[in-house]
Amino acid sequence: MLSRENNQLITETGRDTPLGRFMRQYWIPVLRSSQVKPGAAPLRVTVMSDQYVIFRSPNGEVGVMNEACPHRGASLAMARNEENGLRCVYHGWKMNPAGQLVDAPTHPADAILHDIKTGAHPVHEGQGIIWAWLGERTNNSSPPKFRALAFTDLPDSHVITATAIVNCNWLHPLETLWDVFHAQILHNETNRNSSRGKAYFSNAGRRTDSGVEFDYPEMHAQSTDYGFSYQNIDAAKKTHFEFILPFIQHHAIAPGLTADKGLQISVPIDDDHAMLWIIFYNRHHPLQPDGFALQNLASIPNLDNFLEELGERTAENRWGQDRAAVDRGESFAGFGNKKTMLINIFAEDLAVIESQGRADRSKEYLAPVDNALVKGRKTIIDAVKYFEKGQLPLGRDSDLTNIEAGFEVDRK
Ligand code: FES
Ligand SMILES: [Fe+2]
Known part of the structure; x- marks a missing residue:
């Protein structure tokens, strides 16, 4: 038997809950690798009530990004999966897999874009699993090292x-x-x-x-x-x-x-x-x-x-x-x-x-x-x-x- 308070504590995982904050400290398996094809449409995935897109660039690199475009929130599930990043179809912003804005037709050609970034999350791929680390990184702190398990070094x-x-x-x-x-x-x-x-x-x-x-x-x-x-x-x-x-x-x-x-x-x-x-x-x-x-x-x-x-x-x-x-x-x-x-x-x-x-x-x-x-x-x-x-x-x-x-x- 559990108190109502503890029942809530161990079941609710939204971003502002104690368990949600705790779970986001760990590497999380998000999709099987075979689902994410190079150059294909980004896939929408919900983890702990937050929306993400997962994609593989034409060159094979996997990205896990917040679904909402940092400009005005259109879904990046519709984004074009171009060389070196996703391009939002609304106004053409392009974010590289690290989340950095690299091209913005909305701005003058010589505008400085580097302080615009969206949530892009560290990724580990192995044994047919894509893992992501979805925690907050304060002051550019590094994510924890990928946590190996009994099977993660096997062929x-x-x-x-x-x-x-x-x-x-x-x-x-x-x-x-x-x-x-x-x-x-x-x-x-x-x-x-x-x-x-x-x-x-x-x-x-x-x-x-x-x-x-x-x-x-x-x-x-x-x-x-x-x-x-x-x-x-x-x-x-x-x-x-x-x-x-x-x-x-x-x-x-x-x-x-x-x-x-x-x-x-x-x-x-x-x-x-x-x-x-x-x-x-x-x-x-x-x-x-x-x-x-x-x-x-x-x-x-x-x-x-x-x-x-x-x-x-x-x-x-x-x-x-x-x-x-x-x-x-x-x-x-x-x-x-x-x-x-x-x-x-x-x-x-x-x-x-x-x-x-x-x-x-x-x-x-x-x-x-x-x-x-x-x-x-x-x-x-x-x-x-x-x-x-x-x-x-x-x-x-x-x-x-x-x-x-x-x-x-x-x-x-
Ligand atoms: S909402 Fe994505 S570029 Fe404007
Ligand atoms: Fe069972």
Whole structure:
């Protein structure tokens, strides 16, 4: 249970909110690289309720700029993508990728233009991801160095990424990863029917009175200097998870030391939508067709919207639930039959988390298995308050290259 004040603090990310100021201190993944073609129309992207355009110059350089033209605010989504910059179609101002005005037909030919600048943001590109740093730079201060993660030095053959927009607050996808226990119930049949099913259940656990067999875990969570880590230990397995502030979650996807690993990043679009990133990688070898990553993502037609097949999810259609399958006793939750196990899992997750709406966390009854969830919320609240007191944003400058999830099964 959370006070209303803290509920607001961990969900609202506009420019003038404490969390919004805090999140803008970190590098943020904004688009998959393959979406941004050289010389093509700039793409409109909303991050934490602010509008940007992202483009690739004809020479291949990526720019992330405020959408509004600095002259009188026309959208630079319509701008011409010329050599060395965007040219607004209204009065022809041209800004280079650093945001500097370099040509202005509105001014005398000999006018000095160099003190006119628009918001242009530092960019890092790698592993098929465009990252931007969207913080304020006071007195031309430098942005923080790009923060490397466990996969950011790997060749492209070792990494696969996918994105989708989800219709809920940015915190919900993270909360559902902190809430490991729900995989025993909501995802029970999807996990049992999957390649990791054997590792997932002991087959000697408890049963609901309707016959769903599950393993009741021990959960442990500890603070780290970049977020928190937690373990889920049950009769079948021991899994280990790492949360990295402000929005990165390494989560256990497949058993074994050299198996593929995964993380999700939940980036607020506004306070009711988020861009969800899936990143799967393998540090030991290129991704293999029989590994978790390719088994689940290679057949997805559109990795820029990997949830396309789920279609509309609303209260009117019970968030896509196949009620007839539940009534016939064929399915516990009624979200099966998707192309891959991963999409099945997301169909189940999104139905429940989108149905929560603007969750009022002051009205919850939390259970013992919610302890990592409690830890996650507290981690964010404490980090934001610490930053608001003038301290450095936690973990922003940490070495995170060896931080990742674990999934052990040899427990018997
Ligand atoms: S509004 Fe863009 S040049 Fe005038
Ligand atoms: Fe889930």
